[in-house]
Amino acid sequence: QAHPAGFNFGWGGHHGGTTRGMSFGLSPQFYQFSCPQANDIVMSVLEKAIAKDIRTAASLLRLHFHDCFVQGCDASILLDDSAAIASEKNGGPNKNSVRGFEVIDKIKSKLEQACPQTVSCADIVALAARGSTVLSGGPNWELPLGRRDSKTASLRGSNKNIPPPNATIEGLLTFFKRQGLDEVDLVALSGAHTIGVAKCATFKQRLYNQNGNNQPDENLDKSFYFDLKTVCPKSGGDNKISPLDFGSPRMFDNTYYKLLLRGKGLLNSDEVLLTGSVKETHELVKKYAQDESLFFEQFALSMIKLGNLRPLTGFNGEVRKNCRLVN
Numbered sequence: 001q002a003h004p005a006g007f008n009f010g011w012g013g014h015h016g017g018t019t020r021g022m023s024f025g026l027s028p029q030f031y032q033f034s035c036p037q038a039n040d041i042v043m044s045v046l047e048k049a050i051a052k053d054i055r056t057a058a059s060l061l062r063l064h065f066h067d068c069f070v071q072g073c074d075a076s077i078l079l080d081d082s083a084a085i086a087s088e089k090n091g092g093p094n095k096n097s098v099r100g101f102e103v104i105d106k107i108k109s110k111l112e113q114a115c116p117q118t119v120s121c122a123d124i125v126a127l128a129a130r131g132s133t134v135l136s137g138g139p140n141w142e143l144p145l146g147r148r149d150s151k152t153a154s155l156r157g158s159n160k161n162i163p164p165p166n167a168t169i170e171g172l173l174t175f176f177k178r179q180g181l182d183e184v185d186l187v188a189l190s191g192a193h194t195i196g197v198a199k200c201a202t203f204k205q206r207l208y209n210q211n212g213n214n215q216p217d218e219n220l221d222k223s224f225y226f227d228l229k230t231v232c233p234k235s236g237g238d239n240k241i242s243p244l245d246f247g248s249p250r251m252f253d254n255t256y257y258k259l260l261l262r263g264k265g266l267l268n269s270d271e272v273l274l275t276g277s278v279k280e281t282h283e284l285v286k287k288y289a290q291d292e293s294l295f296f297e298q299f300a301l302s303m304i305k306l307g308n309l310r311p312l313t314g315f316n317g318e319v320r321k322n323c324r325l326v327n
């Protein structure tokens with residue numbers, strides 16, 4: 001289908017505007033007429049998938065982040081390897097780590113039955129991230145829609161643009177600012193670590209050799225440190241997992257920030273929000289630890305910003321029939 005599915009675009013093509021000059025924005029009503037049941041279908045698949053495996057909620061939330069930080073929110077992360085595509089799934093931050101592709105496939109196939117070639121894979125990923133947040137007890141928000149799917153992927157981008165778990169606060173801010181996100185977005189979006197897990201390999205350095213001196217990170221709470229060593233030995237065990245928020249690993253709440261204040265954040269990238277050299281992020285951690293509704297409000301705002309990163313709209317990109325393949 002040649003035309004974008006939405007209705008409320010200043011559809012200004014007849015007034016001599018170029019595609020580039022036209023105002024194809026995202027809009028929460030994008031599928032209002034073309035597929036009004038889109039979100040209901042997403043939610044019903046999510047409910048079943050999350051009931052079967054609670055971690056699915058966390059994995060889908062992370063999938064949206066890893067999509068949007070590489071070429072924007074265009075479902076580039078969903079493309080499999082092929083002659084023309086070097087899949088982002090093989091990027092360092094994604095390989096054996098990013099999950100949830102089968103759930104996206106399931107949603108896509110139901111949507112193709114209900115509204116053929118209408119709902120993009122990029123919008124499905126965004127809807128799944130919001131739905132996962134809501135079903136975990138987190139905030140809801142009006143989600144702008146109308147993203148289209150890329151015909152390309154960037155393996156290089158997936159290796160270059162996604163911050164590593166041992167990043168310093170300056171490093172994290174550099175990665176976020178490159179995407180147009182700021183300190184407030186960094187601290188609020190890191191709150192996604194209120195659900196889900198991380199592998200031993202991603203926090204091992206903190207336990208055994210934080211500064212190249214064979215010593216643990218001195219900011220780690222001692223009893224938490226001893227607990228982590230039992231899951232994550234100095235040698236081996238790289239794939240063993242530990243919750244990012246052991247206080248309430250399945251619940252989207254502000255416990256993540258409360259644990260940070262007690263030296264019980266799992267990743268270095270979590271810890272440095274409170275103890276790094278940027279004062280502003282310390283204050284934000286304290287605020288969100290104290291006031292869950294303030295965290296929820298800011299998380300929703302920052303998720304909208306994340307979801308608006310360089311979308312393909314209008315006649316750019318396509319609506320894939322199969323999220324793993326270009327049409």
Ligand code: HEM
Nearest residue numbers: 058059062065097163164165189192196197198199202269
């Ligand atoms: C600030 C920089 C960030 C870093 C360095 C980071 C790093 C990581 C790492 C290393 C893991 C564990 C992966 C594994 O062991 O396989 C993880 C998991 C996770 N991340 Fe982040 N992350 C960041 C920001 C975010 C953002 C912005 C979101 C979403 C808005 C997010 C959502 C998640 C979730 C939900 C999980 C758990 C996934 C699961 O259980 O499958 N992270 N993150």
Ligand SMILES: [Ca+2]
Nearest residue numbers: 067070072076
């Ligand atoms: Ca992308």
Ligand SMILES: [Ca+2]
Nearest residue numbers: 194248251253
């Ligand atoms: Ca939690």
